[in-house]
Amino acid sequence: MAQKGDLMTVRSDIRVLDATIRDGGLVNSFMFTDEFINALYRANVKAGVDVMEFGYKASKELFDVNKFGKWKFCDEEDIRAIVGENNSDMKISVMADVGRCDYKHDIVDKKDSVIDMVRVATYIHQIPAAIDMIEDAKAKGYEVTCNIMAVSNAQEGDVAQALEMVGQSSVDGIYIVDSYGALFPEQIRRLTDLYMETAEKYGKYIGMHAHNNQQLAFANTIEAAANGASLLDATMMGMGRGAGNCAMELLLSFLKNPRYNLFPVLKFLESQMLPLKESGAVWGYDIPYLLTGHLNQHPSAAIDYTKEKRTDYSEFYTDLLDK
């Protein structure tokens, strides 16, 4: 597929989604202070970020509300306490995991909600359940994306079939999700071409959510964009599970649209992200994450290893190879 746009001009279809609370919440069990969330909301609005994700709509039947911060559940009143009626141009999204969300009950009609977008996260074998959630959220009035996770581990034939099924749904956008940080730019270009075929056939847009296991989150995000992806996920200082995500500061300094403004992001990093890091939250590229990414595995073993503050990388690698 031909490259879309170039390095000098603006692609007006491109939007940036801040996933700091949602993916970053996987680092600290969503235990953010209200001050942090308030500052993040204001920084995102000032920076021209298009969508801010507040967290998950997780089932309170499945998850103990005392063990997680409120952004794992994203109650309407908690979001409103930060944004009021959200009198800004920025949209608000939440993520709903297949099998972990009481969506029929917990996702209310759009007319009663300050949320604009629901992102349905699914593994490839759960697509029928995902489509049920998509149709539910669309019927309630939301913009809806389908985020097909761990695509680096899926068979290409299955991906093609999943795209066809989701393409025929009323979803608005479909995400490439490199959950394991295993993919190289060359593969991202190939995948984006594949996803864009469905997008053009069914009138959907494509999104990109990258992980930084091999220091490729930013590179893969801009490669996906160059091949047509238009909803790009980033997080402040790359905060996210394991090796983290594409850093907002890298993405905004790359994009040429004058509506984006790096300065409020820098202010937020120095005032909020550095103290958060100093308080003990750990994320970002490190050798153990490189190794799980390289082996196309879930980062859980690397997360445990990092928590134990082990640095015997060669031993860890042998353990991974032995699995």
Add this chain to the structure above:
Amino acid sequence: MAQKGDLMTVRSDIRVLDATIRDGGLVNSFMFTDEFINALYRANVKAGVDVMEFGYKASKELFDVNKFGKWKFCDEEDIRAIVGENNSDMKISVMADVGRCDYKHDIVDKKDSVIDMVRVATYIHQIPAAIDMIEDAKAKGYEVTCNIMAVSNAQEGDVAQALEMVGQSSVDGIYIVDSYGALFPEQIRRLTDLYMETAEKYGKYIGMHAHNNQQLAFANTIEAAANGASLLDATMMGMGRGAGNCAMELLLSFLKNPRYNLFPVLKFLESQMLPLKESGAVWGYDIPYLLTGHLNQHPSAAIDYTKEKRTDYSEFYTDLLDK
């Protein structure tokens, strides 16, 4: 230009050069212990690294030998104290900067040296002086590369002319050097195409030396390789000036040639690089380096800022914009 090779197969023309001492020496004034250098040499041989750079051949007239470690000067006997006659398949290189090297005197005939390769580092306005050094080193019997620095700041017409001049010399290889870490993969592909034209016309190979200001050193290195570059620089844990370089552990885990072995690199990282980091050597991606890279500036302001342990990123950005 068509892509060269793919993600599954081996490109036998690709070689890896370890520049840990040379670029990393810019972090600690080349004050490495002999134990470190010994362990690095042995790790590189075991890992299948093709070329190991020991440092600079800097002029002792210009630089005070008491202010730098010995690898800024790379005396023959110092290298031999580590490698003996270098009874390995790995080549040994040194870098010689235009205007900072008494090459006529300090670079001896290859037959009297354990060094195999001389890399001539030059800015684009110094090409005639670089060619004099290239011809001197070639006449003495070395493999020689020309590393044209800071290419992100050069006019494309000047680059084309420089390539033509160097192409007509007896140099063996020509390097793309992204000194400021300012280039995006898309630009690297374009530049590699340009360099490869000269390479194919004059029978030279192309090298790639990246910096990690925008977390793109690895991505840019593999993009250059995909477009035909075949001598790839990397350093252990990415150690190098400012944001550092392409990490050896990333590059070796990417390359498919079974002669490369990641395991001795991991052993070296845990036994030597972690203690070096803990001893206070500072390098690697950080916000100030992103900002100088983004603005296509030399990282010196960011290095000073980082040394002062400042974290007022927004103020630093304003200062840079005001220059």
